[in-house]
Amino acid sequence: IEERCRQLTSRAPVVLFMKGSPAAPRCGFSRKICELLTEQKAPFDILADEEVRQGLKQPTYPQLYADGKLLGGLDIVRELAEEDELLDSIPAAAKAA
DSSP states (O other), X not given: OHHHHHHHHTSSSEEEEOSBXXXXXXXXXXXXXXXXXXXXXXXXXXXXXHHHHHHHOOSSSOEEEETTEEEEOHHHHHHHHHTTOTGGGSOHHHHHO
């Protein structure tokens, strides 16, 4: 499961691991992080692999990955957005796409 997650989170420069989808989030935290990313015009792909999500049992979701590494959950993303540092945390390859 860990190797599969590593591959999935590296498939795009920015990947959001969340409950549900942006159109139908399954929790308020997932809804809010999608709103923040959209407001900031931060490009992202969704990791919607329920098997991986269940297998990893992260302490909280959503989780945002940049360049295959965990950037953080809603609190970190919210803080980065409030400090106008969110786009600086996103790889240039994502912004060029």
